[in-house]
Amino acid sequence: MAGRTTSRAAVFVLLAGWCAVVAFLVQLIVFGDHVNVFVTGAVNFFSQFLPAVACCLAAAGARGRRSEAFLVAGGVMAYSIGNLLLSVLTANDAYVPFPSISDAAYLLFYPAVMAALLIGMAREHRRIRASVAWDTAVGALGAGTLLAVVLRPAIEQVGGNPLQIAVAVAYPLGDAVLIAGLLGIACLHGGRLPRRWLPLMAGLALFSVGDIVYSLRVSSGGYQLHTPLDAIWSFGVALVSTWAVLQAQRPARARESETGNSAALIVPALANVAALGVLLAASAGMMSRLAVVLAIVTGLAAAGRTHVAYRQLRRMAELIRQARTDDLTGLANRRALYDLATERLRRSSAATSALLLIDLDRFKGVNDGLGHHVGDRLLVQAGQRLAERLRPDDVLARLGGDEFAVIADVADAEAATELARRLRAALATPFDLEGIAVRIDASIGIALHPEHGDDIHLLLRRADVAMYRAKTTRQGQCLAAPVAEGDDGGDQLRLLQELHEALAEDQLVLHYQPKMDLRDGTVRGVEALVRWNHPTRGLLYPDAFLAAATDAGLMDRLTETVLRLALDQAYRWREAGHALTVAVNLSAHSLQDTTLPVRVATQLRERGLPGSAVQIEITEDALMGDRTHATAILSRLRALGVQIAIDDFGTGFSSLAYLRDLPVDELKLDRSFVAPVSTDRHAAALVASTIHLSHSLGLRMVAEGVEDDTTLGHLRREGCDQAQGYGICRPATAEALIEWLQDAPHAEVTSASMP
Structure with missing residues (x-):
């Protein structure tokens, strides 16, 4: 009960924070340069402080996701404190160096949110492959390459001061790393980012825009406090906090990650495009040395990741093929038969399709008398003989043991029976197994579509009954019992x-x-x-x-x-x-x-x-x-x-x-x-x-x-x-x-x- 009350309080405080964000934006737009510095600074502080409090309350009321909410709360709290420090310094007309103590508080936001992101991924996925970290790294390198291009004026403006360059680039680069992590999560979910992660994605996108503009303005000396640019960060903070509150209210349920899908190629492909574009522009002398170096590193990393992803996709395709193929004979297995038959019956233009269920007589005697390895060779040769008597578009599958199934388009029941006779004749010729001539017979049950059923499961059951009847009566092949006269099967x-x-x-x-x-x-x-x-x-x-x-x-x-x-x-x-x-x-x-x-x-x-x-x-x-x-x-x-x-x-x-x-x-x-x-x-x-x-x-x-x-x-x-x-x-x-x-x-x- 206490946890539910705390969660409701978190939602209430978060709504209050959103109201402060909207109020801050309205204040900046309506009053502009005539804004009261202290009042605006207070509204700005509460627009970020209240979402941090909401995250703390959500973490206190959460059962299994406290870490994410507390980390986001800490990051947002640090961000709001940095904003408060900057407001105090500028309000007293004090000189604010770059970087300042407020930048240190601001930058704490990024590792805190990144840690929350990683913990959230670990909670939802029992096993996260190294490829996810690789995707994140490639994405970050690609983003860094683009940032090196976008922020070139800022880097040149601050000159050779490494600390200033690092801080100027750290803001947008931190956003890029977080967004790359979200793309990794999208790959884990088959290329689709879950809806609950959209507030985080939107918030980080706003942060990226704001940080890039901030870096450019700081380097040119044109940044001013309490402009609509500050509202972009406030909206970003509110969106990230909304994600944290929503996460805290969800139960932690681990699931297997979806790996080996084509979505894994999206991140390296985009990074490759960015790197190639930078290198092409560099050939015309339009790029900085840093951008060229990052582009080369990005291209190499993306190429390696693409190669690994391609191998994973090939492995997945091979596993799918193996799952639908009989290991011994190389024919389709039962699972593949169900899929192929369903599609075949749905699209068949023939008036009648026949399902033939084939069971080898006296096969157990071969296994017992000559050994299972000889029995396996017999099954392989039997499958080959059956395939030779069928048309290319007919379906042949081994269901298991000594049972085979055939799906073929036929003119009528007599044609289906004649096909069964031909298949039995193909199996009647002695098999040469280790110098021994082995003779076997086959019993075949025949079911017709749509006369005996509309789906593969019903056809298999009726063909199985007919096959057993053929075996017990020694007829060789037997047609399934007809539907009663005047009855359409209903x-x-x-x-x-x-x-x-x-x-x-x-x-x-x-x-x-x-x-x-x-x-x-x-x-x-x-x-x-x-x-x-x-x-x-x-x-x-x-x-x-x-x-x-x-x-x-x-x-x-x-x-x-x-x-x-x-x-x-x-x-x-x-x-x-x-x-x-x-x-x-x-x-x-x-x-x-x-x-x-x-x-x-x-x-x-x-x-x-x-x-x-x-x-x-x-x-x-x-x-x-x-x-x-x-x-x-x-x-x-x-x-x-x-x-x-x-x-x-x-x-x-x-x-x-x-x-x-x-x-x-x-x-x-x-x-x-x-x-x-x-x-x-x-x-x-x-x-x-x-x-x-x-x-x-x-x-x-x-x-x-x-x-x-x-x-x-x-x-x-x-x-x-x-x-x-x-x-x-x-x-x-x-x-x-x-x-x-x-x-x-x-x-x-x-x-x-x-x-």
């Missing part, structure tokens, strides 16, 4: 927006379908099935939104939400004494997420649940990608006590060899095999052999899609372990499920207490 985008809101607002709910033990009728586990409690469309089943979630890249968030809701319900059930294992379905993408086991462990630990409280269900197709990676993820989950089940068993394209390698607890036989067992002997034989296979491997067998008691009885006779389906119980809410378990005569829920 409904799809609206659905995606609503799905984002559903995930943020917890609109997703879970229904649970029990898995009955066919030996004793107990229920030890349930499968969690996600539903969307849409605010306007009611309860939506997965087929209404899962495809959209996949296209939008929301499956990770959706899986995380389902897992959280399932574990929350498992905790509530166990707290009520029901030990039910909740099964959650995972997408193929989740099996590539190395953080999944850690997140599952964290959620179990937060609820105090054992790993056996949750079961992970995956499909055979989800294992078609990187089986080694998926096995590692599942093994880490299994180590937590989490059970693993293969869902829709029998419908995938995988070899049964994965049952030997994967850490699996349970097989869930797809409903397409279960439904006809009571009427089709071939189906019954397949079910019986599959049950025998699972038992021989030490796995449980769960039959899905049981619709009637006849099927249930057949499965029980064949030794099936568990079953689920509408014939047993439809998916229900958690409360309805417990009611069913308590009322159903053939079902009994297991009991447990919380650990």
